[in-house]
Amino acid sequence: MNVPVYVALLHHPIQNRKGLRVTTAVTNMDIHDIARSTRTFGVTKYFLVTPIEVQHELVGRILGHWRTEKSRQYHPDRFEALERVALVHTFEEVKTSIQRDSGEMPEVVLTDARALPKALSYEEYRRELGDPKRTRPVVLVFGTGWGISDVFYPEVHRILAPVYGPEGAQGYNHLSVRSAVAIILDRLFGQ
Template sequence: MKNHNVFIALLHYPAMAKDGKIIITSFTTMDLHDIARPARAYEINTFYIVQPVDAQRYIIQKQIDYWLSEEGRKTNPTRHEVVSMVKLLYTYDEVIEDIQKNRGTKPVVVGTDARPYPKTVSYQFLREEIEKRERDFLIVFGTGYGIPPDLMATFDYILEPIYGAGDWNHLSVRNAAAIILDRLLSRNRC
């Protein structure tokens, strides 16, 4: 994989509710395929799904198991390929531990949000850092109304928000992940 030093994580916990309370969000079945496909297209290392609720994990794991089975491979070989990049974990801390265990060092953690934060960096800056291939990067995507500010404050960087033609920028996490991976890792740059 060209971008072996890039990992992504989709957090279902911790997440924020509209009122700012910390919640656990539900898994959306489209997230598995619609984030795994650009993850594969841009040749990242691993796509982590963080979900602590066992009933939700059961649904996610059933999908993963099906697409990794022989029947799933025969039904859709490309789906098998993209789902093989997915790891289901209970916590964000487990993601960091897994990367450290497999790569030998803690990754640079990059948060994403529709709002700017003090440690906000540009796509160009992060792209240049990734292209050096000197460090591993974990790009974290939130669900619900985003990643809680307390966790965002622990990240090394926050990627600048995605701005469209106007001032509305509340995209689905699937859209945001694809756009961000394209801006950071595409060979078709403006």
């Protein structure tokens, strides 16, 4: 791929089932499965974003376990995937880290199961990212809980269209975030 691509999984600010703003817990499945998808599709770094200190201790311990020399030898594929996970407190840290790595602030791209105004098709965005003149890095942002709270929207530059199944916009499309990441990366970067 032409431009550096990043994935961020937000645990705050998130909506709960009642539409209230909450912070969700990091799940082990999201750490491992999304790390593998990001490695497969050439994503530079996968940011896990949570402001909660005890979650940093817990996730830090899990990541530490998979980053030992023993893990590198016994589970090289998992080691290679988890190597690219970065645990941060805020989305501000995501942007600063990307700017430090790549020299430019990223384009922030929201994903959502709901149809939001001015959403881009995958075909269109794939074409844009393939333009050899393009240099600006991209961060694809995914939610947890009942999705990303609208207080995050001022950060967003572009919105990707929802993924739909054969029933289309009227049908069921509430994917796990792990499936959504894999499908969206495949649509944008898969062969």
